[in-house]
Amino acid sequence: MFAIHMQTKSLLGVFFAAVTVILLVLSGGGCANIVPPTGGPRDSLPPQIVRVTPADRTKHFDQEKITFYFDEYVDLNDVYQNLVISPLPKSVPQVDRKLKTVTVRLKDSLQPNTTYVLNFTNVIKDITEGNKAKDMLYVVTTGDYFDSLQLSGNVKMAKTIKADSTLTVMLHSNLEDSAVFKQRPEYIAKVDSTGDFLFRYLRPGTYRIYALKDEGGSYLYTSKTQGFAFADSPVVVSATPPPPVRLYAYAEEEQKAAGSAEEPELDKKEKRLKFQINLQGQQQDLLEPLVITFPSALKTYNPEKMLLTTDSTMTPVTGHTFTLDSTRKIITMNMQWQEGTRYNLVLPKDFATDSLDRGLLKPDTIRFTTRERKEYGQARLTFNKLDTTVHPVLLISQGGTLKNAFPLRSNILNIDLYNPGDYDLQVLFDRNNNGKWDPGDFIKHIQPEIIVPLDRKLTFKANWTLEPEINLKEPPK
Known part of the structure; x- marks a missing residue:
């Protein structure tokens, strides 16, 4: 027995040595890499119905429960959002799944001689890969014919x-x-x-x-x-x-009541009135107003005490207006700015106070310089196929924000100054000719005004005049 055992061990040693040599040869003399199985190709097929009871296309349907049997384990995908039943039932059916089955329990009594459709598009998906069944319809009728x-x-x-x-x-x-x-x-x-x-x-x-x-x-x-x-x-x-x-x-924008925004908690330790201005590096955009923003609503406001001067003369500048918005947090100064000019906006201590009666501790001066014209681009736009009877308005936007609206009253539009950058173009067909988009009004049976995007952009460059031709589209029918 012992000799046989030793002989067996010797034969096993030879076998394992031979296997080792083969592995080394296959691996090019290096160590063999252990590669796990791939698991086969990815399942890309949605679940398929094997059978359903009662059967699809059943006539004189009078059941309360429908059971679908699939060829694999299934799950439900936002069933109460995606399942569409027509005619629309008063009560939403109960839908459950278990392993390879989905059960629908109807809660309403069905109408006579009516075709019912249950559309399971995007409702059923498999467990493994989430493949969703497309265009899965179940159709029955409570009568002896199908509406089609x-x-x-x-x-x-x-x-x-x-x-x-x-x-x-x-x-x-x-x-x-x-x-x-x-x-x-x-x-x-x-x-x-x-x-x-x-x-x-x-x-x-x-x-x-x-x-x-x-x-x-x-x-x-x-x-x-x-x-x-x-x-x-x-x-x-x-x-x-x-x-x-x-x-x-269309949808009307939700209107917020003035002052409805929650006021921030005031810092009672702060003794002076604070504000922010919309200047960029102490420079004022020629195309924008000067805007002063306060963290809380102003209690008192005296625009007649605010003084605008220039560095060159230090004499008061006229031709501007100050406006306080409905929240009493934003002062806007509109002005026809002169390019490359240094301005001073002098604010006395008592020009404004907030709800805690805080004003400036001492007079303040906002100093800034306006930009020069050469920093802006210009454009001369020529419009082909212009029909002024549909009141077209050119809308220029950037990053989804409307920048300007230009009513097109002739086929030439001159834009004197524009900030450099890329801009999207749209055309508003302004039916009531009020210069802005209006939603529909169902009560008055007025359809919304249509805005159509144009298949081109405008790229403004500093100190450069664009002269493109633009083909306008007709209003959609």
């Missing part, structure tokens, strides 16, 4: 001509204007990233169509600050498909 009509369209924001995928499009069979305030719609459809929407399996009829930025699932138009759009006339859904519907959404 369609309605499509597109929604853009009137102020940007961009899509907003958070909007929901709604169909009301109640044609009264009041319905959108008081009554949930029959059908809803989500807007995609391009602004497109599609209703399927509609019953024939005449509908009012709206788009709404819904808050809380009420599908009611409750505030003018909501994103909202409406069509001027009802749309007829019939066997002859209606043309795609174009909607422009």
